[in-house]
Amino acid sequence: MIIFYYIYEIFIILPFGLILTILAGLATSLGCMCGFGKQMGYWPGVIWGKCFCYLCLSPYKVIGREKIDKKTSYIFVANHQGAFDIFLLYAGLGHSFRWMLRKGIKKLPIVGFACDKAGQIWVDERGTSGLIHTVRQALQTLKGGTSMVVFPEGTRTKTGHLNRFKKGAFTLAAMLRMPVVPVTIEGPYQVLPKGTFLVRPHRMTITIHDPLPAVTKEEGTEQGVQRLLTESQRVIAESLNEPVMQ
Numbered sequence: 001m002i003i004f005y006y007i008y009e010i011f012i013i014l015p016f017g018l019i020l021t022i023l024a025g026l027a028t029s030l031g032c033m034c035g036f037g038k039q040m041g042y043w044p045g046v047i048w049g050k051c052f053c054y055l056c057l058s059p060y061k062v063i064g065r066e067k068i069d070k071k072t073s074y075i076f077v078a079n080h081q082g083a084f085d086i087f088l089l090y091a092g093l094g095h096s097f098r099w100m101l102r103k104g105i106k107k108l109p110i111v112g113f114a115c116d117k118a119g120q121i122w123v124d125e126r127g128t129s130g131l132i133h134t135v136r137q138a139l140q141t142l143k144g145g146t147s148m149v150v151f152p153e154g155t156r157t158k159t160g161h162l163n164r165f166k167k168g169a170f171t172l173a174a175m176l177r178m179p180v181v182p183v184t185i186e187g188p189y190q191v192l193p194k195g196t197f198l199v200r201p202h203r204m205t206i207t208i209h210d211p212l213p214a215v216t217k218e219e220g221t222e223q224g225v226q227r228l229l230t231e232s233q234r235v236i237a238e239s240l241n242e243p244v245m246q
Helices: 002-033 042-053 087-091 103-107 111-118 127-141 168-176 221-239
Strands: 060-063 076-077 097-102 120-124 147-150 180-185 203-207
Touching: 002 111, 042 087, 060 087, 060 168, 076 168, 076 221, 087 180, 087 203, 097 103, 097 111, 103 111, 103 120, 120 127, 127 168, 147 168, 168 180, 168 221, 180 221
Parallel strands: 060 203, 076 147, 076 180, 097 120, 097 147
Antiparallel strands: 180 203
């Protein structure tokens, strides 16, 4: 059975996946260049993600979508199970968003150009000045219901278990005074674990948790960042039935 699926991957998933990626990148680039950035910076990705999930025979379900308001901008923080997280979140989140991405992605043919035109938030690693630059980018993009998705672990899990969260996403949320929404992803690790290119069919789930209130001036940035980080990690860990990291 596995041999038949590998044949299916080589002759169906890979060629059709490449075509889908090129079409999504071109549609995003052209749509954004024609002045439809808000819509075309998101919807081609949704179609791309849904097609990949179905193409890889990996159905998904979404729990808790009613907890978020489409007119409100959030910072979604999700556990990072693998590369397939990207397809799943595009397919199922149901809320317009942009990614926080490393600048190295700009070098990818078609994809890098499309990401730039779509208004993805590029991480600037030049210390304080870099953070300020990232905040300015985010202020221009994250409004009117457009949100951002961040993986606060910083990298994909090697074991399938949750890693400790880093402060970057929560510092940005505190500076922008935006609510944070913890999101639990289950299944992509089984579909495409880190270190392999062989996709395996598996059911996936997105669980959207209650939004965490934005940091206020009275609360203070440092205290607010710690609250958002601690609560997000606790909620996601409990949803995964894993111990909460201290």
